[in-house]
Amino acid sequence: xxxxxxxxxxxxxxxxxxxxxxxxxxxxxxxxxxxxxxxxxxxxxxxxxxxxxxxxxxxxxxxxxxxxxxxxxxxxxxxxxxxxxxxxxxxxxxxxxxxxxxxxxxxxxxxxxxxxxxxxxxxxxxxxxxxxxxxxxxxxxxxxxxxxxxxxxxxxxxxxxxxxxxxxxxxxxxxxxxxxxxxxxxxxxxxxxxxxxxxxxxxxxxxxxxxxxxxxxxxxxxxxxxxxxxxxxxxxxxxxxxxxxxxxxxxxxxxxxxxxxxxxx
Amino acid sequence: xxxxxxxxxxxxxxxxxxxxxxxxxxxxxxxxxxxxxxxxxxxxxxxxxxxxxxxxxxxxxxxxxxxxxxxxxxxxxxxxxxxxxxxxxxxxxxxxxxxxxxxxxxxxxxxxxxxxxxxxxxxxxxxxxxxxxxxxxxxxxxxxxxxxxxxxxxxxxxxxxxxxxxxxxxxxxxxxxxxxxxxxxxxxxxxxxxxxxxxxx
Numbered sequence: 001x002x003x004x005x006x007x008x009x010x011x012x013x014x015x016x017x018x019x020x021x022x023x024x025x026x027x028x029x030x031x032x033x034x035x036x037x038x039x040x041x042x043x044x045x046x047x048x049x050x051x052x053x054x055x056x057x058x059x060x061x062x063x064x065x066x067x068x069x070x071x072x073x074x075x076x077x078x079x080x081x082x083x084x085x086x087x088x089x090x091x092x093x094x095x096x097x098x099x100x101x102x103x104x105x106x107x108x109x110x111x112x113x114x115x116x117x118x119x120x121x122x123x124x125x126x127x128x129x130x131x132x133x134x135x136x137x138x139x140x141x142x143x144x145x146x147x148x149x150x151x152x153x154x155x156x157x158x159x160x161x162x163x164x165x166x167x168x169x170x171x172x173x174x175x176x177x178x179x180x181x182x183x184x185x186x187x188x189x190x191x192x193x194x195x196x197x198x199x200x201x202x203x204x205x206x207x208x209x210x211x212x213x214x215x216x217x218x219x220x221x222x223x224x225x226x227x228x229x230x231x232x233x234x235x236x237x238x239x240x241x242x243x244x245x246x247x248x249x250x251x252x253x254x255x256x257x258x259x260x261x262x263x264x265x
Numbered sequence: 266x267x268x269x270x271x272x273x274x275x276x277x278x279x280x281x282x283x284x285x286x287x288x289x290x291x292x293x294x295x296x297x298x299x300x301x302x303x304x305x306x307x308x309x310x311x312x313x314x315x316x317x318x319x320x321x322x323x324x325x326x327x328x329x330x331x332x333x334x335x336x337x338x339x340x341x342x343x344x345x346x347x348x349x350x351x352x353x354x355x356x357x358x359x360x361x362x363x364x365x366x367x368x369x370x371x372x373x374x375x376x377x378x379x380x381x382x383x384x385x386x387x388x389x390x391x392x393x394x395x396x397x398x399x400x401x402x403x404x405x406x407x408x409x410x411x412x413x414x415x416x417x418x419x420x421x422x423x424x425x426x427x428x429x430x431x432x433x434x435x436x437x438x439x440x441x442x443x444x445x446x447x448x449x450x451x452x453x454x455x456x457x458x459x460x461x462x463x464x465x466x
Contacts, residue, residue, distance in 0.1 A: 033364050037419060076420075080420055080421055083421060084421065112420065112421070116420075119364060119365075123355065123364070127356055127357075132356070135356060139352075155290075155294050155345075156345060156348070156349075158294055158295075158298070159294055159297055159298040159301065159345060159349050160298070160349050160352060161298075162294075162295055162298030162299065162302070163298040163299070163301040163302040163305070163349050163350075163353060164302070164353065164356075165302075166298065166299050166302035166303075167302045167305060167306060167353065170299075170302050170303050170306045171306050171309075174306055174307070200326050200451075201451075201454065201455065201458070204307070204326065204329060204451075204455060205455065205458055205459075207303055207307075208303070208330065208333065208455065208459065209459070209462070211296070211299045211300060211303055211330075212296070214299055215292055215295045215296035215299055216292065218295050219289065219291050219292035219295050222291060222295075223289070223291060227291065229290050229291050229294065
């Protein structure tokens with residue numbers, strides 16, 4: 001069902017990547033995604049692409065899942081590639097009426113297509129091998145140094161875990177309300193922009209009012225169980241860095257260094 | 266009958282004040298979390314392009330819970346909701362923009378939320394709301410010019426400077442203003458509907 005494709009990217013397997021420390025995975029993937037914007041050569045991108053394919057194979061994910069993760073960027077990919085292909089000035093290789101394909105255009109189009117694909121591949125590796133709980137815990141640990149500047153890391157982590165918990169619930173509720181209102185004759189996705197915007201009020205209002213009620217109930221329930229905001233809590237699962245984590249840190253640094261050093265083709 | 270002697274809404278007003286005292290920090294955090302989840306769900310439900318010429322500039326109703334959060338809970342909760350919403354978006358596989366799109370969206374929405382939240386300051390009347398929303402829209406549209414000046418070349422390295430500038434002022438600026446205006450209308454309508462029910466938020 002569609003609910004699965006929401007947060008359904010994670011699939012449990014006994015792969016090495018699933019066993020990695022979530023903190024390490026988050027930091028590594030984030031740094032390599034930022035790093036992508038500093039790689040200036042296609043050969044560097046080819047190296048990174050091979051590396052991301054290696055990671056995907058290591059994660060034992062299905063090929064169909066990988067392609068599905070590309071689906072949302074497909075339009076952007078096509079748009080940018082065509083834009084670069086036809087509107088980059090330079091040496092004309094091929095012309096068709098007013099459209100001119102230049103060699104610089106081909107170069108830039110390949111470059112940008114690879115950048116976009118790499119962005120989505122690396123994010124996929126993270127989300128496919130890390131469960132929501134691990135992601136939240138890992139993220140809380142990663143931002144915890146910000147406590148020094150009085151940034152409320154616990155509050156943010158609590159917000160994230162509550163939000164993750166409520167996404168499937170709210171999604172189901174939204175579907176239900178949408179069906180109920182459609183059966184009463186509300187037309188979604190029809191008419192002009194203003195009509196469409198207005199037609200969502202019968203969907204939005206019940207959702208919001210339920211959200212307020214839920215917040216009340218949850219706050220009372222948590223306070224009744226002695227929850228105090230910002231107080232240190234113990235965890236069921238302790239995260240610890242093992243040898244395999246150190247190995248992957250080393251591997252990522254190696255790949256990043258190699259991809260920036262390879263010569264321009 | 267002469268109604269001038271009557272005060273129309275004393276009970277409502279005192280009710281608001283009383284409820285405000287009851288609001289705990291935990292409840293605010295929980296509400297913000299749920300609003301972020303709602304924002305994410307609505308974003309997935311209702312994404313539609315605004316200007317036909319630029320289909321990658323999308324808008325959705327996901328901003329409404331966020332702006333409501335900024336109005337009721339304060340500007341920093343608005344920023345936090347924007348942050349969590351984009352984090353969820355990334356964790357769910359990311360939209361068309363990926364990490365960069367999420368960052369740009371976060372900057373836009375948090376600038377809107379900060380301006381709106383600090384003008385409204387949790388006192389909800391139409392005058393302040395409209396002032397806050399207008400200022401928020403304008404600030405968001407202005408902030409997006411330098412941000413896009415930085416972000417667009419990362420997607421389109423071949424773009425020339427004049428083309429970029431004409432894109433920013435002819436497509437991007439009107440888009441953000443229309444988006445802000447649409448957000449203003451929908452959120453104010455929703456807020457009035459909530460207030461009519463005399464709820465305690």
